[in-house]
Amino acid sequence: MTTSYDQQQPLKKSTIMKRALKLLLSFMKNRIKGAIFTLINGILIMCLFSFCADKNKAKNASPVFIEPDTEKPDIVLISVYDNYKIKAELKTAWGFASIIETPAEKILFDTGGDPVILLSNMQKMNIDPGSIHKVIISHVHGDHTGGLEDFLEKNNKVTVFIPASFPHSIKDMITDKGAKYTEVSESMKISDFVYSTGELNGLLDEQALIIDSKKGLIVITGCAHPGIVKIIEKAKTIMKRDSVYLVAGGFHRPPMAVVKKFRELGMQKVAPSHCTGDDVREAFAEEYKEDFVEYGIGKRIEIK
């Protein structure tokens, strides 16, 4: 019920004071309520904005890899499985496997198709499977995964970095052999100066390897199913570089125009092998001359 002041009897001084105080209190209460409401609204809007910003950040930004401010290491790249041959005493077969040696460790990238050929080639090259610290598998095709199971029987003290989309049968096989695996989806650091591009989508999902060497970036590809140009562009974006020192591995028989495109991409040296295709490989040799590196089983590239 509301009352108007003009209907009321004259009031006592104390009552007037009380009413005035009550009115003031109620006014202040409403103002405080209003202020709290505005404050909560403000906080909610800010949270919503920062959530949206974070979501965009996660989508667009590439992780930045900051290496310790030390000298980059010497790198040795050794082909242990390929359909191209450099050393006569080694056996070729369709597939790809290479070893990356840093002063700290040895990494096996892909395992070829035939475990017997992989292990016998390694033996002939005096590479003990037990000396390998990490294994990276580029993609699910048998000419890259074929040697994995037998390799793990010789050495299960490794972590195998596999694309996250790999089937459970391979993941279970790795753990059954007593080894560990890491699923790769985004670009990530594998070791000091060694990174994965992350699982790149294409006709077939695949990861490639990036090494930050003294001479510049080295990119190693298994079959390059997502496209060799896409892989190189991704590597440059992740590492924030304008050029790549060397790219080696299977280029998945790209169109001839890719040879010229490599110059635009700032590729300094090329070592195409495996599934690149003879004609594309020859075109690279013609274009790159002394910067074309003949890569195949038995080849050892030292980057110092």
Ligand SMILES: [Zn+2]
């Ligand atoms: Zn493949």
Ligand SMILES: [Zn+2]
């Ligand atoms: Zn292949």
